[in-house]
Amino acid sequence: EAVEFGLDAPFEVEYHDSISSTNDRARELAAEGREDVVVLADEQTGGRGRLDREWTAPSGGIWLSIILRPTVPPASAPAFTLAAAVATTRAAREAGVDAAIKWPNDVLVTHGDTDRKLTGILTEMEGEADRVSWVVVGIGINANVEAADLVAGATSLREETGDVNRRVFTQRVLEEFHELRSDPDAVVPAWRELADTLGRRVRVDTSGGEVVGEAVDIEFPGTLVIETDDGPVRVSAGDCEHLRPV
């Protein structure tokens, strides 16, 4: 496996052995007007999750950020998170890992009663009310990461199936992502197919409080529909916990 991955992808690639955060670097490049560039790193020393949480990103993973300049309003940007989740889940399944999507931004592998997080996605953007100037889609995949380097509740491709060729795996993710971005109508149906969240009882922590019920559908650009005792509630962002059936 080439350390620099040697990608032949539908994006220009900027590779770093070690970087603070590929999202931060991608934001710099985006501010310079760049697009269709992927920042890729073997290791991140300051990886970020949502809401300024830490993202642990040791050597051996696939840590990447895609810079896009799509002609869409900011409200549509969550669709890129869905596309990234679909792309990663497809690549993982091709590699023989039984991965599924957890709303809104995780790819996980379920063992018995426990969900283990394989991938997290962080989409960031800047722009006006009617049009984004750029979107950065950060995808963190625990690829060839050993158990001792994983945070609690995480898993890696190495743990699930053995080491993957990171060049091939990354290329598959980027190809699938590229296909979905040129066919936005395909994103939600593809997500539904690969989702673990739909049909499950969930508890979602939102800025407006907690919502508990059965996750029944997803709507563009990434709104989860939860059937609660008081009827359907639509949530666009939050932390989701899969509950056991009652």
Ligand code: BT5
């Ligand atoms: C996410 O946030 O899941 C988004 C993670 C995005 C990471 C990528 S890597 C490339 C790009 N550059 C960056 O700096 N970031 C992006 P959230 O849903 O908030 O989940 C964060 C939580 O996941 C943490 O609080 C930990 O509990 C857990 N976590 C941290 N590192 C993990 C890992 N490597 N694998 C699984 N879980 C992890």
